[in-house]
Amino acid sequence: MRLCSMITLQDVQNSCSWGGNWFAEIFVGKCETLAHILASVAAPARFRHSDVNRKKTRQHQWWCSDVTFHCADQELCEQWVRATNEQLSSLSMSNRPKSLLVYINPYGGKQRGERIYEQKVAPVFRRAGIFTDVIVTERANHARDHLKTEANLDKYDGVVCVGGDGMFSELLHGLVTRTQTDHDVDQNQSDAELVPCSLRIGIIPAGSTDCVCFATVGTNDPITSALHIVVGDSQPMDVCSVHQKDVFLRYSISLLGYGFYGDLQAESERKRWLGPARYDLSGIKTFLCHNLYEGSISFLPAGDNVGHPRDKQPCRSGCRVCQHSKDEHNEIRGWKTVQGEFIAINSASMSCACPRCPKGLSPFAHLADGTTDLILVRKCSRLDFFRHLLRHTNKQDQFDHSFVEVHRVRKFSFQPRRHELASPEEQSEHLKTTGFNPKISAQTSAVSSWSCDGEILHQAAIRVSVQHQLIRLSTLLPTIGPGTKQRDAKKINNNGKREDFPGKL
Numbered sequence: 001m002r003l004c005s006m007i008t009l010q011d012v013q014n015s016c017s018w019g020g021n022w023f024a025e026i027f028v029g030k031c032e033t034l035a036h037i038l039a040s041v042a043a044p045a046r047f048r049h050s051d052v053n054r055k056k057t058r059q060h061q062w063w064c065s066d067v068t069f070h071c072a073d074q075e076l077c078e079q080w081v082r083a084t085n086e087q088l089s090s091l092s093m094s095n096r097p098k099s100l101l102v103y104i105n106p107y108g109g110k111q112r113g114e115r116i117y118e119q120k121v122a123p124v125f126r127r128a129g130i131f132t133d134v135i136v137t138e139r140a141n142h143a144r145d146h147l148k149t150e151a152n153l154d155k156y157d158g159v160v161c162v163g164g165d166g167m168f169s170e171l172l173h174g175l176v177t178r179t180q181t182d183h184d185v186d187q188n189q190s191d192a193e194l195v196p197c198s199l200r201i202g203i204i205p206a207g208s209t210d211c212v213c214f215a216t217v218g219t220n221d222p223i224t225s226a227l228h229i230v231v232g233d234s235q236p237m238d239v240c241s242v243h244q245k246d247v248f249l250r251y252s253i254s255l256l257g258y259g260f261y262g263d264l265q266a267e268s269e270r271k272r273w274l275g276p277a278r279y280d281l282s283g284i285k286t287f288l289c290h291n292l293y294e295g296s297i298s299f300l301p302a303g304d305n306v307g308h309p310r311d312k313q314p315c316r317s318g319c320r321v322c323q324h325s326k327d328e329h330n331e332i333r334g335w336k337t338v339q340g341e342f343i344a345i346n347s348a349s350m351s352c353a354c355p356r357c358p359k360g361l362s363p364f365a366h367l368a369d370g371t372t373d374l375i376l377v378r379k380c381s382r383l384d385f386f387r388h389l390l391r392h393t394n395k396q397d398q399f400d401h402s403f404v405e406v407h408r409v410r411k412f413s414f415q416p417r418r419h420e421l422a423s424p425e426e427q428s429e430h431l432k433t434t435g436f437n438p439k440i441s442a443q444t445s446a447v448s449s450w451s452c453d454g455e456i457l458h459q460a461a462i463r464v465s466v467q468h469q470l471i472r473l474s475t476l477l478p479t480i481g482p483g484t485k486q487r488d489a490k491k492i493n494n495n496g497k498r499e500d501f502p503g504k505l
């Protein structure tokens with residue numbers, strides 16, 4: 001009985017013949033005392049126990065340590081494994097996946113998706129006894145289309161994407177669309193209440209920026225992500241649905257950016273051959289262009305219970321704001337409208353932290369509270385805009401400028417002042433004549449495009465609604481933020497609170 005009370009982190013799996021000795025692998029959480037008991041027993045029979053640990057030097061990174069236990073005789077060893085298995089099975093392990101559908105983008109980032117999966121992730125899944133079906137994509141939208149129509153989702157406990165933000169977006173679209181189709185929900189209706197997806201999405205970072213992974217796990221490390229999937233972590237997430245009139249356009253989970261980020265994205269797509277360096281070059285070019293866009297934004301502000309983008313209340317594991325956000329849904333607040341000339345209009349549904357911008361565009365945005373942070377950067381000088389951008393990389397408040405305003409909202413819509421260029425053909429014609437799509441020249445009011453989680457949306461006039469906790473990711477937010485220093489984490493420790501393993505140890 002002492003044994004079972006010590007095992008607070010789960011899972012057990014397969015026993016097999018190994019090296020002529022009876023050998024069993026047990027995949028559990030932290031269980032140091034069990035190791036002591038068994039290590040003292042000498043002998044030929046043995047079993048191995050794997051722990052999930054956090055790296056001391058890198059707060060958000062997890063690794064797996066093994067202890068092999070030797071036993072005096074095989075029968076005793078079997079008894080230990082059986083007893084451990086029974087105790088672990090009786091714990092609530094329903095969250096642990098047994099079967100996963102994995103999509104690998106072989107061309108994302110530095111084209112190392114397949115290698116990352118084979119060398120770092122597949123061994124972790126194998127040891128945890130997880131059955132996997134692996135699909136290496138053959139074209140863009142392969143994963144999305146497969147999920148939408150062909151995949152037999154009843155077979156799986158979750159889907160996993162090996163790639164970057166674009167690949168994650170494919171899985172998001174495939175899974176959400178499939179769920180709505182299965183429940184006869186029309187995605188084209190902007191006010192339709194969407195049905196939450198039952199399968200979780202795991203992200204193995206293998207792209208260029210991996211912003212979603214970094215902002216939700218705290219690090220871009222394939223093994224850490226694999227371990228989050230294996231131990232059954234689950235984080236609800238809001239998803240923004242984007243419409244133009246009554247036509248569904250896309251879903252967004254992280255950043256919707258018009259103006260500066262829309263232009264940057266469009267430019268970087270044209271420089272894809274440069275690899276990850278394309279973002280730096282495109283950023284410089286877009287900054288130098290300093291384009292302004294005129295239009296009006298209407299938004300439905302969220303209530304006070306979900307806080308404010310500048311309240312310094314980060315979204316962390318067990319976030320109270322997100323937990324209590326369901327009660328907020330019936331609040332009635334009037335729409336507000338602002339208009340003018342803008343350098344950037346951003347909607348951040350999460351912090352959007354990434355290694356280049358460790359605080360993110362909106363450091364205190366919440367992942368699952370049914371809101372998005374709408375950031376409006378009005379006309380200002382290049383130097384002021386540079387100062388604003390610089391604040392994303394230091395500790396200063398990037399919203400503390402007279403030309404920046406930020407609102408926490410449930411819905412918003414944008415209408416550019418000028419008519420949009422009607423079709424993609426017209427836009428590409430424009431690109432040929434002006435050299436920069438789709439604007440005319442610096443300081444001229446024209447129409448930009450939206451960057452929607454790293455994909456381009458050519459429609460400028462859009463309507464956005466936040467769909468509360470529509471999906472779940474196979475992760476658990478850290479209790480300290482990405483980029484937080486070790487000594488800050490220790491402070492949390494000294495106060496008696498656990499860090500990255502809530503509810504697990």
Ligand SMILES: Nc1ncnc2c1ncn2[C@@H]1O[C@H](COP(=O)(O)OP(=O)(O)OP(=O)(O)O)[C@@H](O)[C@H]1O
Nearest residue numbers: 108109137138139163164165166167207208209210
């Ligand atoms: N087999 C494939 N061939 C070509 N393109 C693909 C294939 N599979 C997926 N894609 C597309 O590649 C695009 C980029 O992939 P991904 O997001 O994985 O990498 P990335 O763009 O380098 O990383 P990030 O989005 O984090 O910057 C996605 O939009 C996806 O639709």
